[in-house]
Amino acid sequence: MCLLKALNINADVSVDHSVRRDGFKFKTGELVLRHTHTDLTYSFTHQSLTHSVIQPFSHSFTHPSGQSVSHSVTHSLTQSVSHSVTHSLTHSLTHSLTDSHSLKPPLYNYVDLLAPPQVKSEGPKLVPFFKATCVYFVLWLPTSSPSWFSALIKCLPIFCLWVFLLAHGFSFLRANSNARKILAGLIFSSLGDAFLIWQEQGYFSHGLLMFAITHILYSAAFGMRPLNPAAGLLTGSVSAVSYALLYPYLSGPFTYLVAVYIALIGFMGWRAIAGVRLTDDLWTWTRLSACLGAVLFMASDLTIAVNKFCFPVPHSRAIIMATYYAAQMLIALSAVECQDAANAAAAAQVVREKKRM
Known part of the structure; x- marks a missing residue:
């Protein structure tokens, strides 16, 4: 979260445990990231029936110009929330930036700075x-x-x-x-x-x-x-x-x-x-x-x-x-x-x- 604040990115998280379908208890979560100065918005949501090993996550990226890119990636639920957020930001946002040619190149470098040393x-x-x-x-x-x-x-x-x-x-x-x-x-x-x-x-x-x-x-x-x-x-x-x-x-x-x-x-x-x-x-x-x-x-x-x-x-x-x-x-x-x-x-x-x- 400190890295997100350093990049002037606000994070909103919401989780709903009350959704039920066909007798199964669903858990729905949503994360929205907004860049303070460019109105850049990045979000992902996920749903889970149980503590399964693999669940689908949907990602979407929206630029102020109106262009958007979205794709689905399968992640492991065993990953921690903080790791999932960092991975989603560095993985999905990077691919979205690559697909959206109207964005300025320097923003791509901001994402690279988040990669931890191995x-x-x-x-x-x-x-x-x-x-x-x-x-x-x-x-x-x-x-x-x-x-x-x-x-x-x-x-x-x-x-x-x-x-x-x-x-x-x-x-x-x-x-x-x-x-x-x-x-x-x-x-x-x-x-x-x-x-x-x-x-x-x-x-x-x-x-x-x-x-x-x-x-x-x-x-x-x-x-x-x-x-x-x-x-x-x-x-x-x-x-x-x-x-x-x-x-x-x-x-x-x-x-x-x-x-x-x-x-x-x-x-x-x-x-x-x-x-x-x-x-x-x-x-x-x-x-x-x-x-x-x-x-x-x-x-x-x-x-x-x-x-x-x-x-x-x-x-x-x-x-x-x-x-x-x-x-x-x-x-x-x-x-x-x-x-x-x-x-x-x-x-x-x-x-x-x-x-x-």
Whole structure:
């Protein structure tokens, strides 16, 4: 709906559940989209007997000149309303514009700006990250003899995630504060990784501080909407139980440092999980990516804490690094959602320029 407002398009939706024919209960729905400045009108209606897999949808497009184009397309009722509206707008309106030669070409470009980025388009940008991760696990440098080379190998996958975000363009980062916050979080993560290479030499608390700043930046990037108190209660409970299990093994400054760190990473997990609301379809694949990344990050850090303060965890290093790299990759992927906002802003700018003309 935000994209429609950006394009100065008003949407009217009506649903009727009371229509009956031959004893069957029908549900009739209608959506009408009107462009504010051109009186452009686009509408579709549908009827359904039951929750069948496939139902017919009729589409019509009317231009102020009086010309109209209509056709029927079969859609799946399992699609969400928001997806159906976006698909109908980008599919049917595009075909209608192609058939109606009296329209001006720039309006066709407005529709193109609504197309969301696909997951597969991000794959090539992540190839360096996967290669660097493989290098780390293949070399598997011993932690007993820390060096700048081992620090470089450990941080190299995170450096590649910097490149992944920078590959989307500096204009993208300048226009999207959330992407910048995630990039800054990755930078502090690299510093934390470097400090933890020398944790036995007394730099564990330094690494803890760097990752605490990382979680603050990630939380700011994920935002406070939607609030989702249930997710907050869940992550709060997990954080409280984790600290209760660690508390008997903590001493000195780590008693409160670990408490603060668990609170910060728990808050970050809450804000990431809160964005995924499966019941009302108000989520995207990038929000799911942020959620999974936060959960893996919490699992990685909990393994570090148990292994350091409580008892040795079998294969702890492999578990910690595998979950950590996966978490950072998924959180970096969540920044791609900002491109949708960038597309909407670009669409609004084009509409404003068109209005001035």
